Amino acid sequence: MRKTASSASPAPPRGASPAPSRGRIEPVIRAARPGDLPAVAALDARNTGEAKPAYWRDLHRRVLRRPKERWFLVAEAEGRFLGFAIGEIRAWEFGSPPCGWVFAIGVDPGARLRNVGSRLVDAVAERFRGAGIKHLRTMLRRDDNLNLSFFRSQGMMAGPFIQLEKVIE
Amino acid sequence: MRLNKATLFALYAVLELAEDRDRQIAAGDIAAKYGISLNHLAKVLRDLGRAGLVEAARGVGGGYRFVGNPKRVTLMDVIEIFEDIGAGKAAGDGQGPDTHLGQALHGVLAEIEDIARATLRSVTIETLLKHARSEPAAPAAAAADD
Known part of the structure; x- marks a missing residue:
């Protein structure tokens, strides 16, 4: 299974004092173009510590092949790249009716907590809805508190499936 | 996972106060x-005050208000x-996990606690x-002795 990439919103452990007040951003959300991929790869490398430009190029090609089931979106404001999200409709995995998966999201650290991640998730959800999908799903590392908190803040809760794995070396 | 009474009271108080911070x-x-x-709640509120999450106002009309950042403070905090x-701190921690089967059982219990x-x-x-x-309130649970 694919791993949700990058970070959408920071959530330090304890905060008695309010976060610095920075303005909300109203980003433009559009389909990613090949010219966006270096920025996507750089942001992902910055957020995850692992550079994988070939993965992002290949993923973009695969999204373009099934435009009614997959969306690779980017957020920008005043021409500046701020983040990306990728969604895909998957169906009938262990009996699951068609469902919209968000399996990658990343927001520029300087633009976090400013509505960019929320707008990206909303935009992916809108496309899923347009395709008749009623549920949004994602998978995160248990210790990825940053993204867990972000998706929780979007109203997501534990779903009906449990992820299992084992070492098969 | 069972929470102490004080912890539960603290969560009630924090949520109640954070709902309207003014x-x-x-x-x-x-x-x-x-x-x-x-009495128990008053002690809990004192502890929350020391942690910087609530503030007490004295005098007529006094009470408590939430002064933390609700977007940052988590239930775990x-x-x-x-x-x-x-x-x-898994259930039964320290109680007989030194056997092969005990370890296997405690592995499963630890998994549950990790998710929690x-x-x-x-x-x-x-x-x-x-x-x-966003969720409509469920009707109050019937009393246990009903």
């Missing part, structure tokens, strides 16, 4: 609303003020309040 609420009002001991539910902790760490006060606002 409003001051008397400890007695919170105790009455949740049907909990005022509140819980950790009152009890340690960190790794290694990850959940509590990822839910902020704001997220929980948002969730409560």
Whole structure:
């Protein structure tokens, strides 16, 4: 299974004092173009510590092949790249009716907590809805508190499936 | 995972106060609303005050208000003020895990506790309040002796 990439919103452990007040951003959300991929790869490398430009190029090609089931979106404001999200409709995995998966999201650290991640998730959800999908799903590392908190803040809760794995070396 | 009474009272108080941060609420009002001991709640509120999450206002019309950042403070942050539910605190911890089967059983219990902790760490006060606002309130549970 694919791993949700990058970070959408920071959530330090304890905060008695309010976060610095920075303005909300109203980003433009559009389909990613090949010219966006270096920025996507750089942001992902910055957020995850692992550079994988070939993965992002290949993923973009695969999204373009099934435009009614997959969306690779980017957020920008005043021409500046701020983040990306990728969604895909998957169906009938262990009996699951068609469902919209968000399996990658990343927001520029300087633009976090400013509505960019929320707008990206909303935009992916809108496309899923347009395709008749009623549920949004994602998978995160248990210790990825940053993204867990972000998706929780979007109203997501534990779903009906449990992820299992084992070492098969 | 079972939370201590004090922890549960603290979560009730924090959520109640954070729901309207401009409003001051008397400890007695919170105790009455949740049907909990005022003395116990008062002690819990003192601890929350020391942790910088609530502030007391004295005098007529005095009460408590939430002064933390609801977008940053998680359920786990509140819980950790009152009890340690960190790794290694699985149910029955220290009770017979030194056997092969005991270790296997405790591995499963630890998995459950890990998921519970990850959940509590990822839910902020704001997220929980948002969730409560979006869900219609369920009817109150019938009394146990009904």
